[in-house]
Amino acid sequence: MELYQHLLKLQNAGKLIRVGLVGCGQMGSGMVHITRKMPGMETVAIADVNPERPIETFISIGIPRSEIVVTSNYAVASDALSKGKYLVTEDALLLTRLDNIDAVVEATGITEIGAQVAWNCILNKKNITMLNVETDVTVGVFLSRMARKTGCVYTVAAGDEPAVCKMLYDFSSSMGFEVVCLGKGKNNVINYEASPDSCRAEAESKNMNPKMLASFKDGTKTMVEMAAVSNATGLVPDIPGMHGPKVDLPDLTKHFIPQKDGGVLSKSGCVDYSTGNIAPGVFAIVTTDDPRIHADLRFVSMGNGPYYLFLRPFHLCNIETPLAVAEAAIYGETTVVAKDMVSEVVSVAKRDLKAGEVIGGIGSADIFNRIYTYKDARAMKAIPMGIAPGATILKDIPQGTPLTEDAVAPDTSKFVYQLRKMQDEMLHQSAV
Structure with missing residues (x-):
């Protein structure tokens, strides 16, 4: 699919995909910079509890302060957008109602806000892209089914681990491979006692929210991401919390395979993670029962089998998010959604x-x-x-x-x- 060409056509026709963002933290503000550079798309409205953050973000991409309207009034907001101005508001649900906005990206990571924003987007038949995977693993099955009924798109964002894992799953399954394990790299061993106070200094040095960093360190983010992968693919955690061994790239096909072949898994078809040198990548361990395919994989230097590694050595988080917005708007397609509560x-x-x-x-x-x-x-x-x-x-x-x-x-x-x-x-x- 020629997504770039479609975006260029929208740009040349002056019919941009107009995006509203909820949550202008590290991820959300970064996404605004990407949509500013992309053809065919622009972030025109931002909702945040602290209006100064979206104002600063708009100014940082070259929007004059005089072109930014701060309001939670529907009529004023709608009029401002119709005149080509940019909207800042503290009312996240306002973005779900405005006709001047084609799609909303939810990036707060807070399940209560994410649920409200997604639900109201669906009621208003507005596409919703979730950088808030925490909400998706809680109520994503219901939200995705409701979106299909109303004729809009509910999807988890491109770029985060669930999306890139799903990409590898679809790639592998489309060619008939058995997916033995889908996994991600985690760049630290889990610290179950991590707290905002213990993470504060590091978080400030990285311009992060201390609670967000604590959720990475205590394993929550990894659990959430792989639960989203599980609910989208049907693959399961082999044990509560997954295994999470420290395994480096060359040895993934020796560890994330069934125990009968020397691995850690009790069965095929699992999700897991490694604290080895994988991050920021994701991986799929696959196999096949066809001898000719094994021979062809050896010929193309994929190893001797019977298990093979398909690797994407990076994920770009919020940088890729607009691709999910574009695919939803142009093709009506989801990037990753929960099919069931697995x-x-x-x-x-x-x-x-x-x-x-x-x-x-x-x-x-x-x-x-x-x-x-x-x-x-x-x-x-x-x-x-x-x-x-x-x-x-x-x-x-x-x-x-x-x-x-x-x-x-x-x-x-x-x-x-x-x-x-x-x-x-x-x-x-x-x-x-």
């Missing part, structure tokens, strides 16, 4: 939690998160990660213990809780 990300006590305490968000000092199969998580009556923030502890929970329904009371007033309840009912009915 895996669940479950919250685990990062410290001893006491009755009466209210749980902090992802990356806080209260919880880390671990991937389980959805079946096992339901059997445990575990609390999904996406509805844990803001929940109240009903009885003491020792450090390292998964949060369960008998010990935790989620905040039932949150929209993401209501959406998750509808998703659970939908999945239960389809299973009956």
Whole structure:
């Protein structure tokens, strides 16, 4: 598909894909710079709790301050965009209603905001691209099915690990290979006690939010990303939390294979990660039962088999996100979506939690998160990660213990809780 040529045609016709961004942090602001350079697309509106961040971002790409309108009033915002000005607002849901915006990118990483923005985009038949994978692994099955019914596109963004893993999965499966394992590189060993305070100095040196960095270090991000891969492909975590060995590139095909052949997996068809020298890459371990294909793979220097490595040695995060926006707008295609709840990300006590305490968000000092199969998580009556923030502890929970329904009371007033309840009912009915 000639995506670049289609974008050039839009540019030459003056019919740009007009993008609204929710969340102007490190990832979101970087994406704005990319859309400024791309043909056929431009970010015209940004919603953030701190209006100064989007204002600074627009100015940094050459937009005069006089061309930036700050408002949460629908009529004023619509008029400003119709006149070619740029919009900054604190009201994320405003972007879902404006006719002057063709697509929205959600980049907050907060499940409550992500659920509200995605749901309202779908109600207004507006394409929504999620840089917020945390929301997707919580309610993505429901959101993607609702989007199909209303005729818009709900998709996880290109560039993040779920998308590039799915790319390798589709590449391999399209040629008839059996995908034994899909995985990613993680550039540090998990520290289950990482907190915003312990990560603050490093986060500030990298211009990151300390809670975001803590969520990387405590393993939450890896669990979320591979759960999204699992729900999109049907591949499963072999054990809770996956294996995560330190394996370097040459040895991936020796470790991420079934135990009967000397590997760590109890079966074929898994998701996992390595703390070896893989990051920022992703990989697929594949095999085939056809002797001729084995011979051809040896001929093209892919090794002696029977397992082979397909590698993408990079992922570009927010830099690639606009490609998902473009494919949705031009072709009506998704980049990666949850087909079913195959895996669940479950919250685990990062410290001893006491009755009466209210749980902090992802990356806080209260919880880390671990991937389980959805079946096992339901059997445990575990609390999904996406509805844990803001929940109240009903009885003491020792450090390292998964949060369960008998010990935790989620905040039932949150929209993401209501959406998750509808998703659970939908999945239960389809299973009956």
